[in-house]
Amino acid sequence: MSTVENPVEESSQGAGPVQQDPEDFESEDGLVKRLFKAQAFQILLVLLVIIAIFSALAPSTFATFGNMRLIIQNASILAVLGVGMTYVIITAGIDLSIGSVLVFSGMVSAIVMRSIGGDGWGVATIGIVVAILCGLGWGLINGVLIAKAKVPPLIVTLGTLGMSLGFAQIISGGIDIREVPVVLSDSIGYGNVFGRVPILSVIALVVVVIGAIVLRFTRFGRYTYAVGSSEESARRVGVKVDRHLITVYALMGGLSGLAGILSLSQFGTTAVAGQSATNLNVIAAVVIGGTSLFGGFGTIFGTVVGLFIPAVLQDGFVITGVQPFWQQVAVGAVLIGAVYVDQTRRASALRGGKPQSLWRRLVSGKLHLTNEKSGE
Amino acid sequence: MFGHVRALDNANFDLYAGEVTALIGDNGAGKSTLIKALSGNLDIDSGEILFDGKEVSLTDPAQARAMGIETVYQDLALAPHLDPVENMYLGREIMHDGLAGFLGFMKTRKMREESRAAFVELGAPVRSLTSPVGSMSGGQRQAIAIARAVSWANRVVFLDEPTAALGVRQTKNVLETIRKVRDKGVAVVFISHVMPQVMEVSDRIQVLRLGTRVATLQASQTSMEELVSLMTGAIDKGVA
Numbered sequence: 260m261s262t263v264e265n266p267v268e269e270s271s272q273g274a275g276p277v278q279q280d281p282e283d284f285e286s287e288d289g290l291v292k293r294l295f296k297a298q299a300f301q302i303l304l305v306l307l308v309i310i311a312i313f314s315a316l317a318p319s320t321f322a323t324f325g326n327m328r329l330i331i332q333n334a335s336i337l338a339v340l341g342v343g344m345t346y347v348i349i350t351a352g353i354d355l356s357i358g359s360v361l362v363f364s365g366m367v368s369a370i371v372m373r374s375i376g377g378d379g380w381g382v383a384t385i386g387i388v389v390a391i392l393c394g395l396g397w398g399l400i401n402g403v404l405i406a407k408a409k410v411p412p413l414i415v416t417l418g419t420l421g422m423s424l425g426f427a428q429i430i431s432g433g434i435d436i437r438e439v440p441v442v443l444s445d446s447i448g449y450g451n452v453f454g455r456v457p458i459l460s461v462i463a464l465v466v467v468v469i470g471a472i473v474l475r476f477t478r479f480g481r482y483t484y485a486v487g488s489s490e491e492s493a494r495r496v497g498v499k500v501d502r503h504l505i506t507v508y509a510l511m512g513g514l515s516g517l518a519g520i521l522s523l524s525q526f527g528t529t530a531v532a533g534q535s536a537t538n539l540n541v542i543a544a545v546v547i548g549g550t551s552l553f554g555g556f557g558t559i560f561g562t563v564v565g566l567f568i569p570a571v572l573q574d575g576f577v578i579t580g581v582q583p584f585w586q587q588v589a590v591g592a593v594l595i596g597a598v599y600v601d602q603t604r605r606a607s608a609l610r611g612g613k614p615q616s617l618w619r620r621l622v623s624g625k626l627h628l629t630n631e632k633s634g635e
Numbered sequence: 636m637f638g639h640v641r642a643l644d645n646a647n648f649d650l651y652a653g654e655v656t657a658l659i660g661d662n663g664a665g666k667s668t669l670i671k672a673l674s675g676n677l678d679i680d681s682g683e684i685l686f687d688g689k690e691v692s693l694t695d696p697a698q699a700r701a702m703g704i705e706t707v708y709q710d711l712a713l714a715p716h717l718d719p720v721e722n723m724y725l726g727r728e729i730m731h732d733g734l735a736g737f738l739g740f741m742k743t744r745k746m747r748e749e750s751r752a753a754f755v756e757l758g759a760p761v762r763s764l765t766s767p768v769g770s771m772s773g774g775q776r777q778a779i780a781i782a783r784a785v786s787w788a789n790r791v792v793f794l795d796e797p798t799a800a801l802g803v804r805q806t807k808n809v810l811e812t813i814r815k816v817r818d819k820g821v822a823v824v825f826i827s828h829v830m831p832q833v834m835e836v837s838d839r840i841q842v843l844r845l846g847t848r849v850a851t852l853q854a855s856q857t858s859m860e861e862l863v864s865l866m867t868g869a870i871d872k873g874v875a
Contacts, residue, residue: 477739496726555716
């Protein structure tokens, strides 16, 4: 085995000029090339293949507007949560409490609306504000404990997962509330714009677009990546890391609260027992979409694609008559595959080489061999 | 103090604008601790820091930076997933004016152009402005960290072993950069174990041993043998 040399180091110490010309900078990769390199895009191709297969198998039932609309509608609430979770995971954190916070927010909101009474927009608006504030409160608790008390996010949010669900059951006596103002279920729950597009999905789309723009183009987004990439470096250059982490968890909480009122509107019940796997589903979607659990890397676009893979599989299996339990098996496999890809990419980045694309790796089949071969 | 260890004791240190001051000493002599104290990364238990003759208390790196004091740490303090431009401006992004700036939008193009200019000026071997710095070689990362520090520093720049990861050519670039920065009237503090580099680039040399300054020398009037003897304690000039 020959020693592995670092080609980048070699070339930069080689015959390069001491004084560098502006033209020496590598030309930036074109849009198409960058697109193909992105894991989110590769996952999108996987999604499109899955859609194509189901469409071919069941053209008259799967590939219809109504079915697609159903899939999108079912993924909408998870998308709202996914936006917040993408931020959290990019900071190298995790939030397990979202499903419980969703239930808590919906429960408090439902109780407040019931006690005020009425079916108009006035009470509905109060309910929406209450739900978001409840979520925000839990998010702040998570953030402060993580950033200031330095308790690991996994433990903090595991704790608040139990606490928020517990409180939701304490204040309701463990009984679901099924009284929701009619305006909420008529609009957010089942309403449409342009006659066919669910309002629920439009709300989710707005959250997704704003979340993506903030993450990509603003200082807040930049700091989110920086904190996850190297907390210590961010601190040294003056980023207020603690405050940023608290804000990110508060944002996640606020979105959980919003999801609470959306869920209440859609299902007409507080569904205390209905959200036990929400956290894991959302985390899986974020990770499948290429966001690194180790922080510093990820996109909202990837998360949205990552949400639709389980949703489309579930729907497609039902329609094609496959036992829908296969969905869990397939999603599990995709999840592990996605994290494996992230691991190898991180490893190759640490070696100093350019990250190998999933595509080339899948096509060539040479996983770890490439580096050693080139050294011989 | 770290626990019961007195890292620095009677560690006087002075530096002047337009001068390269080398800070040398054996491992554990307290060089990095001294730099941390002077760059706002460490609260001192006792003693005073004078800046332009006035006493200042440096408790926060942001405060040091606002005074024009920049530091290149041994670990470089770069965010590996961000690209060179993002690292260059991390913590001091150029924001848009008006509403867009209020909403947090940044002047990405302006930051890229100015970073490019800074890298070119320093002859930094940065080939790509859009790749994450974590995928770059040690030399390139070092060059980015140094370029970041010297382009922001207008009073003092601390360089903690800036040539440690570098090849011959890049080391030469760094030493050249140090001279350029000094000629702009900035006080440069250069920490290194490599005596020939110390002799080559510095105007004054201060020697730390066991947390105490044992000597201050003009670089032109000393020798490597003397420096090594002072560092190891073979000779003792008394507390300078």
